Amino acid sequence: MSDNKTNTKQPAPAAKNQDFDLQHTADRAQDFYTRNKNVINIGLLAVVVIIGGFFGYNRFVKAPNEKKAQEAIFGAQNFFAGDSFKLALNGDGNTYGFLQVIDKYGGTKAGNLAKYSAGVCYVKLGDYQKGIDQLKAFSSSDLVIQSLANGLIGDAYMELNKTDDAVSYYKKAGAADNMLTSPIYLLRAGLALEKANKPQDAIAVYEQIKQKYPQTNEGREIEKYLARLGVVK
Incomplete structure (x- = not known):
């Protein structure tokens, strides 16, 4: 009687994972x-x-x-x-x-x-161009001082009869969004736009002053600028 022996040989253990071998x-x-x-x-x-x-x-x-x-x-x-x-x-x-x-x-x-x-x-x-060059070279994290610099650049451009450039810098000065300088330079932007025969653009700037800075001197007088451009209450 022959014995049927089952192969019970165990598989070899898996190789140690070298990736986790410290x-x-x-x-x-x-x-x-x-x-x-x-x-x-x-x-x-x-x-x-x-x-x-x-x-x-x-x-x-x-x-x-x-x-x-x-x-x-x-x-x-x-x-x-x-x-x-x-x-x-x-x-x-x-x-x-x-x-x-x-x-x-x-x-x-x-x-x-x-x-x-x-x-x-x-x-x-x-000497307006040299003034512009120096003021453009200046930079400040103080919004009021930077606003004054941009506004003065606008003034210099107006003296050079470069109205579009002046308006651009007046708007930059006005964008500082403070009660001290913003309404002043926005008003100058409006006046420059009137000079450039752009009444609708001037009206938009004047309306901005009216809405944002009504308690300032510019805000209290803005109706007369609007009225002469045909905008009445």
Whole structure:
């Protein structure tokens, strides 16, 4: 009688998943670092240099330059306050003018302010294009000051009989959306549009003043501007 033996051999255990073998993973990482350590170390060094350079620049270059620029602009500001616009621009040989401050410290906060002040000086002296150029080079996060700069650019363009450009900058100035400057420059935009024979566009600007700034001087008087263009209550 023969025995029928069933093959009971168990399957071999599955190979260990190397992806989850921590030792194997660590070995691979070490091997990767060994093969690429020069590139990795250079990259890390570059990050350290960039971060260190940023803080070093702020402490040892930017901060001292800011202080020097503030000292340099002081005399020009005094000339400006006394309406001595040529001296404010060019200095007197002993004291820097705004142009020298811009040239030497243009990247500082004082240098940025000098661009605005130089623009005002040029406009006051009747050199409108140079005024426009300086004022366009100026920028400020203060909406009122930026509005004043844009409005003055508009004034300079009007003096150059470039009405469309003037309207564009008056509207930019008005877009600051504050009670102090917005209605003033929106009114100037409307007047410029009237001069350009664009009454409907002027009406739209006047209506904007009426709706948004009724308590301002411009808002209280806006009906007369609308009335002369045929818009009555």
